[in-house]
Amino acid sequence: SQTIHQWPATLVQPVGSPLSLECTVEGTSNPNLYWYRQAAGRGLQLLFYSVGIGQISSEVPQNLSASRPQDRQFILSSKKLLLSDSGFYLCAWTMDLNSGNTIYFGEGSWLTVV
Amino acid sequence: AQSVSQHNHHVILSEAASLELGCNYSYGGTVNLFWYVQYPGQHLQLLLKYFSGDPLVKGIKGFEAEFIKSKFSFNLRKPSVQWSDTAEYFCAVNPNSGYSTLTFGKGTMLLVSP
Numbered sequence: 267s268q269t270i271h272q273w274p275a276t277l278v279q280p281v282g283s284p285l286s287l288e289c290t291v292e293g294t295s296n297p298n299l300y301w302y303r304q305a306a307g308r309g310l311q312l313l314f315y316s317v318g319i320g321q322i323s324s325e326v327p328q329n330l331s332a333s334r335p336q337d338r339q340f341i342l343s344s345k346k347l348l349l350s351d352s353g354f355y356l357c358a359w360t361m362d363l364n365s366g367n368t369i370y371f372g373e374g375s376w377l378t379v380v
Numbered sequence: 381a382q383s384v385s386q387h388n389h390h391v392i393l394s395e396a397a398s399l400e401l402g403c404n405y406s407y408g409g410t411v412n413l414f415w416y417v418q419y420p421g422q423h424l425q426l427l428l429k430y431f432s433g434d435p436l437v438k439g440i441k442g443f444e445a446e447f448i449k450s451k452f453s454f455n456l457r458k459p460s461v462q463w464s465d466t467a468e469y470f471c472a473v474n475p476n477s478g479y480s481t482l483t484f485g486k487g488t489m490l491l492v493s494p
Contacts, residue, residue, distance in 0.1 A: 298480045300481070300482075302484075307389060307486060307487075308486055309384075309386075309470060309484045309485050309486035309487045310424075310470065310472075310484040310487075311484075312481055312482070312483065312484075315480070315481055317480060325481075356424070360480070362480060368414075368426050368429065369414075369426075369482050371423050371424040371425075372423070373423060374423070
């Protein structure tokens, strides 16, 4: 069966420090991968998605970047964190959504920028 | 771009009351529709989804949703809620036109009192 893991689960970082959140999927090949940010009262905001290695689409301009160095690995990064980057970040995967597949979410990562 | 609107941010019900959570989307083409639930301290998980066929969709735990194309709506219902239904509920839409992304509403927090 397929599983998705993301880490770290919680992170406290000073303003201006770098960030790296990692997500891996097991048990499938060539998944579509996503990074969402969840904020109270604002739902889930899609940040990045990837349909293949090295292919990244950004949904909103921001201080963050994403990379997909391997088929089942998706990394969310920042060179210099801002206070406004604090939040709950979710990695997710699916096969082709248009074909009736479900999107599955990881456990989430709480980032606090201080 | 598509958008999803959930009418209520917070809903408070007593056990055995009936539930209806509103969801409207804006997209002119064919869509795939989802309801996700997030119980306290747990992952987002799929409640039900609509891709085609019968517009009345049955999900887990006694939930159902009806797709009304003319109203661009996909409301979630349950005839009799339980305390264990306390959670945050998210409606989401995927335009079935080659975009493999999911746009979420802002969520509705449901609190069921025993």
